[in-house]
Amino acid sequence: MKTTSEHDERIAKMTFASVYPHYITKVEKKGRTKEEVHQVIEWLTSFDDNLLQELINDKVTFETFFQKAKLNPNAHLITGVICGYRIEEIETPLTQQVRYLDKIVDELAKGRKMEKILR
Template structure:
């Protein structure tokens, strides 16, 4: 898939695919939402609004309240490319999210996925559900 068509893809189209992927692997939508909140600073209402409004990935990341400062600790391969070596800042953010979703689906511990950071960026401290 070309980078241009990926950034123009509605978040509302990708989000249910992420949910299905993590649930198929025995994880929950709450786990997925936790990593989205951690990476982007969106809260639950913000993610729901992005889905409802049909914003594309470019708009989703452009409106993100705050990219987590520990996002640069996300490393490894996604789609055969090392995320830490991606030059385009938007594409790197998209691949950061893909990598986090893969880690959730693989059953990695949440503390490791969040790079040892229990906070949710702009979302504040984690509540009882971990979100």
Template structure:
């Protein structure tokens, strides 16, 4: 079963991520660092995906998932991230969880599972 989010462009959701973290006093650069940590994309690669309108499916298909991503646990929208069975959906939830933690003011080293 394919979820609508899989075919949604990252660029259409990204401004919401930026607004969420900035509203809580964090920066777009910090957001980009978190996305980079999870996906392995540097700033230029991330910008290329945003400009190209890459879907979440293709965005994560090309990503090099951080080996520590499995340390991301907890709930997003009442769903435990570690319990999500679909690998793509789990990666999207990882990203949501990291954005939430950043917005909640967690120290960057904790967000990045250092």
């Protein structure tokens, strides 16, 4: 699926710290925990709690966030639709990686079992 260059640029320049609280709120409203959010983020990016907090404090952009990440080799198994885009069809790697993160947080909020989320 083709995203526009403006869309990709907007995502690249967005800070992880601006979106992170929304991830936490979303899952806590559904009875999941901040620790579970950290677990899925660590699975996807290899960031432990300390490094994740450092990235939040530094207000890094998603571009920097994913440049520093060691993406899980099974990340490509994250499929489906998020924000109107079919993840496996997104052509811009950074936009696809951000949507991977959105999708696994969404799956967590929807009550999916952790072993299914952590493919």
